[in-house]
Ligand SMILES: O=C(CCc1ccccc1NC(=O)c1cccc(C(F)(F)F)c1)NO
């Protein structure tokens with residue numbers, strides 16, 4: 001191999017952060033209810049801050065039918081293929097309901113090509129980590145954590161998170177999944193509830209009537225997976241400092257007892273102040289501190305998106321997280337070169353101020369969460385079932 005090729009490879013490896021992006025993927029992402037236009041907004045802001053020059057940009061490869069079947073049922077995948085072709089949707093009305101393709105997950109045009117793109121992007125990112133080409137990969141168009149084996153749920157048509165974790169398991173023995181989205185990562189937890197090879201850790205809002213309703217403190221996993229599902233149920237109003245203190249304590253315990261070989265992080269931005277969900281008082285700095293802690297472990301890590309319905313705030317959040325992941329500090333004011341500049345009015349600032357909702361989580365609540373979770377995790381220390 002000549003010198004220049006060596007230089008290229010060295011440069012490639014030094015770009016330890018791979019970033020999945022291409023226009024087709026953004027086009028497919030726009031088919032998801034309530035986030036139309038978000039994919040481009042996020043990418044444009046990341047580009048405006050010139051963060052792309054610190055990353056290796058690669059396009060997604062559409063997921064094959066086989067890779068979709070590594071988690072989803074043949075019935076569901078074949079239904080998506082069938083309904084994709086047919087013009088008259090009325091014919092499949094009852095099937096649609098059976099596969100959750102109603103209400104929150106209305107049928108979308110070209111749905112099979114859509115799920116191949118969404119799943120393919122996260123699989124392409126995971127493959128980069130399996131190949132050892134990079135230590136970190138980002139797919140802000142993934143993170144659809146509610147989709148179940150045999151159906152769509154909660155705006156999630158395909159569970160790209162489960163597929164990506166399954167891909168990582170080809171090389172890594174113990175995978176830690178961390179879910180910062182406002183909603184419980186039920187689809188991912190269900191997929192791995194019975195296995196000790198994947199520990200799922202979800203911090204989320206949990207109160208009567210709030211979707212999906214699962215992820216209570218007593219939900220610890222099943223069979224050989226008992227104690228490998230970790231849930232941190234929170235009430236409205238939690239703020240950066242308490243959230244990070246809790247995460248810091250639990251993440252340390254998970255790291256010591258589970259000793260992960262790779263990490264997948266779902267960064268749903270509906271937990272950030274300003275989201276129409278109006279629940280937590282968090283800012284990107286709070287989640288950013290948690291991300292810094294995960295990066296300090298220096299493990300192969302895949303970052304995914306998720307919820308986030310205040311589109312400019314979601315762009316602010318994931319741009320800020322990208323700057324932390326690549327280790328390049330960026331200025332607080334939105335670059336006016338950005339074509340979407342006006343979306344960031346009236347402040348044109350990157351920072352998001354914390355909400356001022358009263359914190360329903362008392363100090364006792366937080367203490368009980370930390371203690372209970374840490375006691376549960378004592379059960380997975382070396383050798384204990
Ligand atoms: O964000 C999600 C999906 C949430 C969801 C699941 C099932 C039914 C409805 C929803 N959507 C919302 O909870 C929601 C929250 C805030 C804002 C919106 C919006 F899109 F209408 F703005 C929607 N999972 O991480």
Ligand SMILES: [Zn+2]
Pocket residue numbers: 181182183268270306307308
């Ligand atoms: Zn969510």
